[in-house]
Amino acid sequence: MSNYHLGHSDTEHERLIRQARRLAPITKRFFLDAGIGPGQTVLDIGSGVGDVAMIAAAIVGPRGTVVGIERDAKAIERARMRATEAGFANIEFFQSDIDDYSTDASFDAAVGRYILQFLPDPVATLHSVAVRVRSGGIIAFQEGSWAPLLALSRHLPLWYAAISLLYEVGTRAGANLEMGPGLHAAFQDAGLPAPRMHLEMTLGDDLDATRWASDVVRSVQPELERFDLHYESLGDLSTLQERLHDEVTASRSVVPWIGLVGAWARKP
Numbered sequence: 401m402s403n404y405h406l407g408h409s410d411t412e413h414e415r416l417i418r419q420a421r422r423l424a425p426i427t428k429r430f431f432l433d434a435g436i437g438p439g440q441t442v443l444d445i446g447s448g449v450g451d452v453a454m455i456a457a458a459i460v461g462p463r464g465t466v467v468g469i470e471r472d473a474k475a476i477e478r479a480r481m482r483a484t485e486a487g488f489a490n491i492e493f494f495q496s497d498i499d500d501y502s503t504d505a506s507f508d509a510a511v512g513r514y515i516l517q518f519l520p521d522p523v524a525t526l527h528s529v530a531v532r533v534r535s536g537g538i539i540a541f542q543e544g545s546w547a548p549l550l551a552l553s554r555h556l557p558l559w560y561a562a563i564s565l566l567y568e569v570g571t572r573a574g575a576n577l578e579m580g581p582g583l584h585a586a587f588q589d590a591g592l593p594a595p596r597m598h599l600e601m602t603l604g605d606d607l608d609a610t611r612w613a614s615d616v617v618r619s620v621q622p623e624l625e626r627f628d629l630h631y632e633s634l635g636d637l638s639t640l641q642e643r644l645h646d647e648v649t650a651s652r653s654v655v656p657w658i659g660l661v662g663a664w665a666r667k668p
Contacts (some may be wrong), residue, residue: 520574536666539592559648590663
């Protein structure tokens with residue numbers, strides 16, 4: 401079972417799309433550095449509403465193909481619609497758990513972003529994914545690290561209170577919020593070579609950057625209540641977005657997002 405505590409509502413899907421728009425340049429650079437290129441076949445696990453699959457599809461081009469695996473039916477429906485609207489004819493989405501996905505195809509690469517951290521056994525998933533990749537093919541994943549986010553946020557009391565609550569609720573829900581650095585060991589435990597790795601963060605003071613925290617607070621509000629995590633320090637949640645932005649603007653500084661750790665290796 402997944403430890404995805406953010407829910408699967410339409411509001412959460414819209415939040416993911418906004419988040420993905422900001423992360424897209426980082427993921428594109430990562431895929432290119434890993435060796436993903438025109439004409440390749442790519443398996444994307446935990447596709448969600450399709451953003452990572454569309455980045456891969458743009459890179460591999462019309463001679464390549466991308467297969468996206470996602471077990472949430474509502475997300476798959478949205479992903480298919482978005483890919484069609486964006487003009488991608490080289491993506492197929494399947495509703496399935498990766499362990500249940502059956503195909504005779506052998507992929508040139510397998511990718512994922514913010515997925516392994518929510519799984520109870522990421523090593524087993526990496527191993528299952530690697531089986532579907534040809535020898536010499538690419539395994540490339542991006543996962544989060546909250547340590548730099550927390551460290552760089554202490555000068556902003558309201559922002560820090562919000563992300564500290566988000567960290568606490570994610571941890572209690574079973575997510576591994578330091579899965580990014582943990583990819584080094586996870587790849588090797590799955591029988592893969594030690595991966596090449598780097599960490600990248602986005603920083604900003606614009607409304608899109610500052611609303612990220614309030615958006616996620618809204619997504620996890622049911623979980624905050626389930627775990628009896630008091631969020632009175634955040635004040636009225638209906639005005640949280642505005643107050644976060646005002647705090648950052650007044651500080652004449654920037655807010656960080658979750659550190660995005662990329663790790664890739666070639667299958668022996």
